[in-house]
Structures are given as structure tokens and as C-alpha cells.
Amino acid sequence: MISSSTAGGTGAQTDERGWKVLAAQLRADSIRSTTAAASGHPTSSLSAADLMAVLVASYLRFDMAQPHAPENDRLIFSKGHAAPLLYAVWKAAGAIPDAELLTLRKRGSRIEGHPTPALPFVDVATGSLGQGLSVAVGMALAEKRSARGGRSRYWVLLGDSEMAEGSVYEALEAGAFYGLSGIVGILDMNRLGQRGPTMLEWEGEAYARRARSFGCEARVIDGHDLAAIDAAYAAAMRASSPTLIVAKTKKGAGVSFLEDKEGWHGKALDAAQASAALRELGYSEGAPPLTIGLRPSLSLPSVASMEAARATVRLPAYDVGTTVATRAAFGDAIVAVGDAYPRVVVLDGEVSNSTYTERFGRAHPDRFFEMYIAEQLMVSAAVGMQALGWTPFAATFAAFFTRAFDQVRMAAVSQATLHLVGSHAGVSIGEDGPSQMGLEDLAMMRAVHGSTVLYPSCANAAAKLTLEMANRRGIHYLRTTRGKTPVLYPPSEAFPVGGSKVLRGSDRDEVAIVAAGVTVHEALEAYARLNDLGIRARVIDAYSVKPIDRATLLDAARECPRGVGGAEDHRPAGGLGDAVADVFDGQPAPATVRLAVRLMPGSATPAEQLDDAGIDARAIVEAVDARHPR
């Protein structure tokens, strides 16, 4: 319902005059805020104003008092640069005071250049293009399988430039495959990208054909024809697949000197231009703003069972001395976590028999999501799920998470709780060769803001860390190993984030060897050999790579006269060695030796790979003995 009072209404209304006035206000506010900011994207906002006016006045179901409730529809601006329009929408809904709108892009304002969850009605950060539809896939998929049945709608505003991103097609494909009829993509086909025309310009049918070829419904409309927009939304509400509404629009629509003009991307109007534009839009300073009464949220089936208190987790236990792959231990542990935590969901990139998430899939089929070989989609979908209160674990080979680095980076901006599990880390995978080896993953994940990076050396550690992740908020990365490794710790051992284990040591150690994952076992072997040579070594299992155990490393540096060395199955930059060096920020560091993978591996057995890379026991012994002669 649209009114010019400040009181919110409760029902929907299809009133072309009302939409028109609302659209004008959305346009005026997009101009007012960007001109106040002296930057931003007014013209990319204006093109979609009619689409948003009809949507929020007559379709979007949303309870402002509970913005995070899964019963709400979601509104995702995949074209995040149209943020001024988004803020104008939420101002009209009563969620943003007019004065705050004018703080756009100013220091300390929630009204940022691109949307972030600093605002309660923004679920995920956008601004890196082509991710919004995948977020919606995650939301719709988890909800559809849940007791709630996925009856909410996921409205995603897309730009036409982002239709060049392959990730959009990953989302269309999965959305159709899983029959996610709640997803409605609204393509603001305004023909102009940042630096000129898009590939398809106004060939709306071409976009529609693509969407249909992936199994979605699609219709092409005039994106400034309010009745046509209404009809398209109404049809989308009845669709049995995701819908893509291809709306032919004009960039800068509604202001004569901006409409369909090149050279206006990402440019604010100056005061005089803004004044002329506002006049053309019929904006008058003193008039009371329109306020929308959003449609109420759906009343969904009870979710009491899903919100049940978490039961005690019965983690798997492995006997010390047996050999078990950490990836397999993760697979067992996530089943146990899933048994106890009804909100834990698992996604996999079509390698569940390698990551061992297939075990979760068998135990909890309703909470296991096969995302096929589409890592970008997998990560964005997980981000969408967590926005609705699920706790997602997403797994693939460590190497292939590099495919989704942008999505992980954006998850940090989204303040997401996201647990990633990368298997087949390092050269120790053996014969498959470098394309399959995660050798840059620690660098990638350490660089992510607020991330936690864990790398267990044995099965019990992997199981405990899996539970640790499930109990924590934020972005976590668990790195697992392909091959079987000896179980080092008893099942009772605790593995707090930020801790480490001194596996060998005394108060007379000469050198400390810091290792993680597979190199822990090499360090233990090196310890024995060094001991035979009369050299006392301390072996530290740095299972928590970020945050790293500062106290234990500082102790080692103080106590071990020959310094602190490290060996890691990773590139020398950005991994464990850098994490150790970082501990000495602000004080003189001890001598360090870093063993890491400095060559381009080929195919070879795991043991040969560790030898060739110079990160095995022999290499550690040589580094200690040759570089620090007694």
C-alpha cells in the first residue's frame, strides 16, 4: 500500500498511479543521495526504479520488525552499484530516515557505496557482479528442503553487464535443476555498461533464450511499463521454475538529459543538474514523502524442530597409531555434527567421494546439497544459506576454492559465517600433478578478513576442529590431506582455535620445528633423526594457522638458540611460514628457516613429491644440520 503519510500500511495494492509516484520518489532520492555524496551511480539506479516501485509496493513480503526472519521475501541487489535505489526503496519502506539517505558514501554511514549487511535488510554484500542469483539459489534451496518448504520469494535485481559473468549461468542452471520457483531474477537491461554498450544491448530475447535453455522461465518486457511489470511479477509468482524477467530499460530513465546517454556511468549530478532533474521528476522539497506498507510475511509451518537445542555431538574417535586420512575424519565428524545440530548444511562441488561429504549426504540427505562443478555458485549459495540462519560447510579440493576467491572475499564483507573445507592439499596428493594440488590456499584464506585457518595433522584433530568450526561464527577454512596419516592425539585431546601442540620438546631444545598437517609427520621423523645426531628439536604442530599460537612460538624463539624453522606443503608466500614470521611483529625475530614448495611439481608418489619439494624429514634434518652447524 502506498500512502503519503509516514504510517506503514499492511496490504498490497496494484495502483498504477501509486507506483508512478513511488517510482518518481525512488528516482529523486537516488539523485539526491548521490549528489550529496558527489559520487555513486544515479543512472544505474534510475533505470530500475519502475521495476522496484511495483515490486515493493505490491509484491515484496517483509516484516520490518524481523528483517532476518526466513518467512520474509528477500530482495538482493546483484547489481550492487544501484545501491542508491536500494536505499531509496528502504527509505520508502520506513527503514531509513531521509536524513540518513543523505549520508550516502560518507565516513561512518551505513549507507555505503555498495550494499553491506551493516543494514539489517541487506542479507549479503554485493558490488562484485554476478553473485546475487547464486546467493538466492542457496537461500531457496535450503528453505525448500526444510520444514518451511521454501514458499518465500527471492527477488534478485541484475544488471545486464553482469550477464557476461559465468557465475550467473551457474545459478540459472542450479536454480532450474532444483526447481527453485521462488527465485525471480529481474534483469535491468539498460544497454549501457561502464564504458559503453553491452554485448547484447537491447536484445532481450537473447537473454530470455539463454535463461530458457537452462530450464528457467523467461519473459521480455518494457521495464518502464508499470502494468507490464506487474503482469510479469504476477506470472513469476505462478512459475514452476526460476523466472528471469528481462526488462528493457533506459539508463538514467525519467530524466531527459540522462536517458540512454553514454558517459554517465558512476557519475553524480552536480547541484544544478540535480536541481533540473528533480524538477523534471516533480520532486518538491517540502512535500511529505511517500511511505510503502510492505505486504506481510507469509505464515510458514512451524520450524520448532529446526530450532531445537543442539544435542551433544558424538564425534568419531580414532585410536592413536592407526592411520586415517584427515579428509575422512572430517567426513565422519560432519555427520556427527549434523546429527546434533539441525541447522548444519553441507554443500559439495561434485567431489563428495573425495572430500567425504558423501557420508553427510547419506546421513542427512535433506541438508546435503550437490552443487556440481560450480565452485563460485557453491560458495555464494552457502553465503545465502547462512543469511537465513543455516550453518553451511562447503567442500571441494583445496585447489578449486581458488575458483571462488572473489566469493569468499565478498563473504567477508557480508560478515558471513561460512565453513570451507579443502581436501587434497599440497604436493602430498601425489600422482595427479599440480593442477589438483592446493598450494596457494593458505595464502588465499589467511588474507581474508577475519578468517580462521585450520590444518589438522591427524584424524582426531580434524574431527575436533570440525566441531570447533560448527560452534563458531565467521569464515573458517579447514585444510585436509588426501593420504592416510598416523593418528597422533587421543580422542580426548582438545584443539582450541589459536592453539598448537608441542609434540616433542624439553627445556633444553636447540631448535624448534613448526609444522602443520602432513609435515607434522615429517617433523616427527626429523626429530628422531636429529636426536640420533645429538640435536634436540622441539616439534610444534601449528594446527591453527590463523590465529597462530603466538605464546608457544615466542617461547620457542626465546628458548631454542638455533632458532625456529618451519616446513609446509604450500607455496613459500602467504602460508605457515609467513604466519610464523608475523608473530615476531614488533620485536626481533629468531633465525628462521622456511621449507616450502618452491618448485613446480610434476607427477610422482606422495613420498617422492615431499622429497622433491624439500619438505620431508630429510630436508628438515638437512636444514637444521647444514644451515646451523654446531
Next chain:
Amino acid sequence: MISSSTAGGTGAQTDERGWKVLAAQLRADSIRSTTAAASGHPTSSLSAADLMAVLVASYLRFDMAQPHAPENDRLIFSKGHAAPLLYAVWKAAGAIPDAELLTLRKRGSRIEGHPTPALPFVDVATGSLGQGLSVAVGMALAEKRSARGGRSRYWVLLGDSEMAEGSVYEALEAGAFYGLSGIVGILDMNRLGQRGPTMLEWEGEAYARRARSFGCEARVIDGHDLAAIDAAYAAAMRASSPTLIVAKTKKGAGVSFLEDKEGWHGKALDAAQASAALRELGYSEGAPPLTIGLRPSLSLPSVASMEAARATVRLPAYDVGTTVATRAAFGDAIVAVGDAYPRVVVLDGEVSNSTYTERFGRAHPDRFFEMYIAEQLMVSAAVGMQALGWTPFAATFAAFFTRAFDQVRMAAVSQATLHLVGSHAGVSIGEDGPSQMGLEDLAMMRAVHGSTVLYPSCANAAAKLTLEMANRRGIHYLRTTRGKTPVLYPPSEAFPVGGSKVLRGSDRDEVAIVAAGVTVHEALEAYARLNDLGIRARVIDAYSVKPIDRATLLDAARECPRGVGGAEDHRPAGGLGDAVADVFDGQPAPATVRLAVRLMPGSATPAEQLDDAGIDARAIVEAVDARHPR
């Protein structure tokens, strides 16, 4: 031509009996090599054996004496795990001795688990799925615009699991948009992925519809019907767009107990199974192998002009004290490099008015490639171009290269020469907010094997480093800044890779401040303020982040009693601070202080952002003065 002698033939032949015998040999060899290796992907090889037999016997034009010649057709196994088939093909072509085939996956062998350019007829490494078609787009696009006119064919073997990767659609889209009729995608639709059926299984028309919706030609065939395969290739030779041949195949085809069976992905046959399979394939140990005589390469127009000796580069020169953005200086410099170097090509991700590659586009339109917002495609296409002898520079926002980390990682496996230029680095971009800020790019690029990472602080440095990159092989990354910064160095200054500049200093310095890019200017301001406080600082411009100037940093550590500090517009992990710390590998490091971006930025002006992040002059002064009181 197919013969059972070891002498190569010269002409093509369409002989169904010959193809059949060849296909049986390709299958037998795929089994023999994987069984010898006791790992690998025989069944994924068998499904495509008929497709490859017809292709190499009757279509592929290739001069074995000049495998890298652009006149050759290219054969790219996008489904890199079918490497045993690829090696069997090249054995049949006489390029791999039978004995070497049996070294598959063994230490030191060129015959790796997934193809790499260790073999001269492999242009790019594959094994991370969904990249081969984009490589072909780069090859075809650069060649089409060149004097040679792009008359070669680019045959790409795809698996059906990788059709879930969005990058495949980026390639189909661009291939069609640019009319790259030389590209023939051969989709080995064997229905089974790693852990079970694919999304579409044998719905061949669904794949064909997708390809057509992007503007490609497509036909569905029986991938084991040799005449149908021949007809499909013949039709593709006449196409005016890229073609996708959707070939319905059976995984493990040709061996009854493997055909279309689940549970055989990535598994070698044991000796008894192999023996039975080889018997079924009619393989007999002693018989002379078939040898293919490949069709000769096309005789293409002269490329003398393209191979011309490089002319002298007339780099732009900027006056010290003026302010110029480093991104603009790169834009000017790459034009000058392009003037002199006819093999330099530039790709951009639809932000050429931000990265300033638009200047190259205007100067050298035939060598400028608009890749639209498809960063994965852009990087893979650049890798394809360099495989044909072009020198590609690819540019987008630093933040958005994270979208293509996997492709950059694979470029290193490909031993590629690839120059990436990331603009809008760090919080200093200002109001646009974190989604647009490159804050993890140094970590990403430092981790890449063999990479060089450059970060100029002024326009003349940016220009010189652009030329430096053009003259070097390997993967380079140039990080540029959005805002204008003062020109610090005269145009005559040299900026060798691995060097640094001591901008301020004496033999009585107390502390060294290491900075790069935008923080160099903050360090200079801090120097002045510290000087006023009576503290002598050394300011080091570490424009070469990798390799970093070890000697200068070791000098600073030895000479500056208060230690070495750093400030960087990047996350604390993986960037300049880690690079500096790495210098002290093997010896005690000095006290260090690392200023880096430890918060999640919002919107603010550039100066406010530097202040909030604590990497501006004030923060540097405080770090020196507070942490190291006199």
C-alpha cells in the same frame, strides 16, 4: 592417413575401418598407461576415443616439427583428466614413444597425470575444469585480428561435468560474439561425473540449446558413430560461429565391463582387468602400432610485419612534482609499448576507462580485446594468446582478479607469460567501499609460482615497470592506484625488477619505513614529521614486492637500531609485510612493525580511509614513536 608402419603420412583420409582400428589403439594405450601407473582416468579416456580417432586421422592440421607454430591447429583437452587419451593420440602421431607412454604419472616423466606444456604439443595445462574453451577463445581472437586471419582450428575436448562451470558459458558467449568460427568444442557427454550422474546426463539437446542460445552452432551426435563424428567435424569446418558438438558417449566405451558403469571414475584397471580389456579391444602385444600422418598445417599469409624487430619504446615522461595516477601512467605506457612491440596485446574486463587500457584500445584497436565482465575468460584467453606468441596484458580492478585466481594458478602450471594489471588497489579508492577494493591481491599474486609482483608509487615508476614487464617472461602483476599521486622520480630513473629505492636516508638512520604504492607518500610525510621530532627515518620504496630487494632491507636491518617497519594498503597477511619478513629467512630478523588494513572498511574519502585503516603518515609516526620510545 593411418598406416601400421612407423613412417608418418601426409594427407587426410576418411576411412571408417582405419578410424576404428585407431580408436581401438587409443583405448588400449589409455588402459596400458593407466594400469602401468596404477592410477589415472582410463574410463574418461575411453569415452572420447572415437571422437579423437576421427579428429586426428582426418581433420587436425599439425606440423610436428614446429609444434608451436600458429599455423597449426590446436588440440586442447579441457577435460585434462583424459590425459591418457591425449598421450595415446600423440603416440599415434609419432610424438611419444610407446615406452614413454608407460611412464605415465611417474616421477620425472613428461607424461603427467594431467597435461602440461612439459610436452611441446600441449599449449596450456589443464586439469582444473572449464578453462579450455576460454583458452581457445584467446587463441582464435588474437589470430583472427592478426595478419594471419585466424584460419586455424581450435579443437577443444570438453567433459560433461565441466559444463556446470560458468566459465564455459563465458567462452561460448565471447566466441559467438566475436564470430570465432575456428573453435570447435567437442563435448564428450558420457553421463557420469566423478561421483555419479551429471545434471543433464544424456540430454544432449539441452546442451545444444544452451550453446545455440549463446549464438554458437550445435549438433548432437552419437559419439561412437564414426561416420556421424566425421559429418559433424565436416559441418563444423563450414560453420560461421563456434560449434559445440554434443557427442553422446559411454564412459568406458569399448570395454564391456566398464561401459556406462558407476564407480570407475579415476580408477586404473588391475593387471587382470587390463588384460581382459585389451583382449576385448583386439590388442596384441607384438603387433606394430598404427601411426597417423597428420594433415599438414595451413599455409598462412606472411606475418613478417608481426615478427619485426622491436622498435625503441618512447615511454611517457612525467615531471617530478606533478600529480598523476599510476593507473593513467600504465595506460600511457602500454600505448608506447604497443607502438614498438607488435606482439603486445591488451585485454580488459569492461573497465577500460578505469584501468586506462582504453588508450591502448584507441591506439591499437586490432590488438585490444574487450572481454566484458568475465574475468575468468579474460585470464584464460590471455593464456591462450601467449601460447601463440603474443604478449598479453590483462587489466581489471585488483579486487576482481580474485575472480580468476584458479586461472592464474593454472597459468603458472602452463609456464605462461602473462602480465596482469590490477587498478583501484586498497582502501585508497575511497567511497566505493570494500567490494571494489583490492586488499587481498598481493597475497594472491605472491603465492603464484614464479610470479613477479610490482607496485609503483609514481607515474614514472609505473611507466618503466610496464616496459620492464613487456621485456620479461613469466607471470607479472602490476598494482596501480586509483587516485593521483605526486611524481617522485625523474623519467630517467630505472626500476629493475628486484630493486627498491631509498627515498630518504642517511648513515645515522634510527628506523626504516618500508612502503609501496600509495603508502610511499605517507611514509615521506611521516619522515618529515619524525624529523621534526628528532627521529631520523629511512624511507624505502619497495616497488618490487616479489622479488623484494633483499640487500637493501638487510642493510636497513643492520643499520637502523629501532628496526624496520612497514605500511601497506593491503590485508596484513600475504602482502608487503610478509614479503619483508621473508627476507630474514635464515637469520635473526630486526624488530618490525606492520601497518596494514586490519578493519573492514566502509565508505569514506581516500584520506579518511587511510586514516581509519591506520596506514597513513600519522599512524606511521605513532608506530615509530610509541612502540619504540627513545
